[in-house]
Amino acid sequence: MASSEGQHESDDGMDAFMDKFKTQQYENAFSEDNWEEEFDRVPMFMKKAPEEIDPQKYPELACLQAIIHDEDRPPEEQAKSLKDEGNAFFKEKNYKKAILSYTAGLQKKCGDQDLDTLLLTNRAAANFHLGNMRSALNDAVAAKKIKPDHLKALIRGAQSCIALRNFAEAVQWCDEGLKVHPTDKKLQELRAAADKHKRITERDARKSKIKEKKLLAEKEALLAAIKDRGIKLLQPVKPRQSGSDSQDEDEDEGSTAEIAQLNLDGLGSQEATGAQVFLDEQRTLHWPVLFLYPEHQQTDFISAFSENNCFIDHLAVMFGEELPPWDADRKYHPNNLQLYFEDEEKDTFYQINPETSLLKVLQHKRFFVKSGTPSIIVLVRSSSFWKQFLTGKKIRGL
Template sequence: MESNVVDSTSDDAMDAFLEKFRSQPYRGGFHEDQWEEEFDKIPLFMKKAPLEIDPKENPDLACLQSIIFDDERSPEEQAKTYKDEGNDYFKEKNYKKAVISYTEGLKKKCADSDLNAVLYTNRAAAQYYLGNFRSALNDVMAARKLKPCHLKAIIRGALCHLELKNFAEAVIWCDEGLQIDAKEKKLLDMRAKADKLKRIEQRDIRKAKLKEKKEHNQNEILIRAIKARNIQLVSETADEDEDSASEDVGELSLDRLISENPYGARVNLDDQGRLNWPVLFLYPEYAQSDFISAFHEDTRFIDHLMVMFGEIPSWDLEQKYCPDNLEVYFEDEERAELYRVPVESTLLQMLQHPRYFIKALTPAFLVCVGSSAFCKNYLRGRKVHQMK
């Protein structure tokens, strides 16, 4: 009799619960349109863990992490856990996080040298894929101090040397690895590539040295030719040191003077041993200029003027720049004096003038219309030497 009463009570309670469940639906379920986002909040099903874990927002994940990285566990256990975590990130190609995990593992300073060597080697691999080749190389070197015959470390070190264009070192690392495993294909292929690139580099170095020597010899010949003509060269930087303003040609570095030449062309010797100069003509009235890349030293000024002003230039609106009207000058900057150049004279005759100094291996001359108001005003107050 008592048993029937209990069963009846239980049935009534169950009926009441089911009735309440029908009237008050469960509110903790996933929403149909957001189930993926909500599913990803559960630690067990997370595809990616957040960078920083807030215990209030993710209490389950914070609890799980505290169990995994429990400080009461041994340094070896913790280091291994970080290694495994880094490997997971590495598989996902999340190399930055992998580096962080491997670094945390190394911070545990466990006594297992093999484990530490693996952490260094794996971090080197992650750094390599991030393009941090020097950091990767430092890691494999640290790994080899702990485990000299660690083949993975040797392979990754050789790869780093290859990327850093240290081809000779890459060959050495490959040879060391092949002493451990003579059939390792990666090392065999890499050694062949590094050796080929090393030979190409050595060939290029030899070519560069031969070219440098050839240019040096050519420069020496040019210096002798210029010096034989009593032509004075001056560096652009000579203005900073008045004592060097009239340096002897033999004491000047032709390479330095060439590097100061902004026009590209340079003085050269022809087959007859005559000099061709890059020459600049300046027209101060209109702030215009002409550049002659090869003005032969035996050519007259009038010869070039006839060619350049055979047609009226577009900037000469008054059409007054005709060869017969033009006057040519060079400036002695040290004395602030002008010398009028006879247009029938040759370039060599002017370059041999004791007051002419060539800057940046590019002689320069001023050209203006002698009868113009501008020219008269330009010359006013200056000492002008008339040359025959």
């Protein structure tokens, strides 16, 4: 009977406690309005670590960090805690903070080779994801020095070499790894990829070398053809020294104009088309030629003027049945035109017979090809502009 009464008293006490629990609010409970935000401040339930840890706002997390970085603990414990911290940042894809944690762990110099190797390979992975391929490779090399057969170090090294397009080196990393891990699928896949890229790169290099050799032979043949014809390529003119007297053309054909050595520097056309002189299968030179019409400030550009063609051949096409729209007076007929080239150094104009071939003009002792493009001035004979333009100029025939 006493036992029954005791049980009854106990039940009454529990009822009283539960009644009080229902009416009295817990002082440290989450608020109904912000419970999700407060819940996320608990380290165990955080979805993502905050960028800056405020001890007032995140007291529990600040406490955990203090434990991780407690300098009184053995270096091995500190390094392991920093590795775990780095791994947490890595999972959140916060690779920069992961690198900082792994680096701090390595700086502890704990002497644990396994732990140091993990810190290095993990930092290599973080660097790899950030695109720091050279740093990733350096970490893999450092890890392999500690443990030459470490699988992750070998994989990270191969991955970094492939990203750096060092395919031959990547194959070496894979071969070293497969000696101790012959069945590892990741290493096998990396080796296959590296070997494929290596063979493609070597093939492209061979093709490029053959192409370069062919282009070089073509250039040498082109320059030899120009040299054999006695055509002069003009390089930039050196400033004339003060007090020097100009010489007559018969005294010094080269004068201060510096003739280009036979190289491609003097063959680059300045025209937007990028046309250049070329040698065809019949060993005939074809030049880009610029026609200048100073009266109207207009130009014509012929991208491939055969050296054997005469100027009249092109004039007949350019000024045939249809005259250019800028010729309002309709006076640019082939029979009305006079052609000249200018010797700027001698301040002299040489008149060209339209029946003359391009080669004959290019071989003239005072004709210098500038920027790979011969220039010809076109004027209308006996026009007012023609008289004004040539006034005071020295005129010579070919």
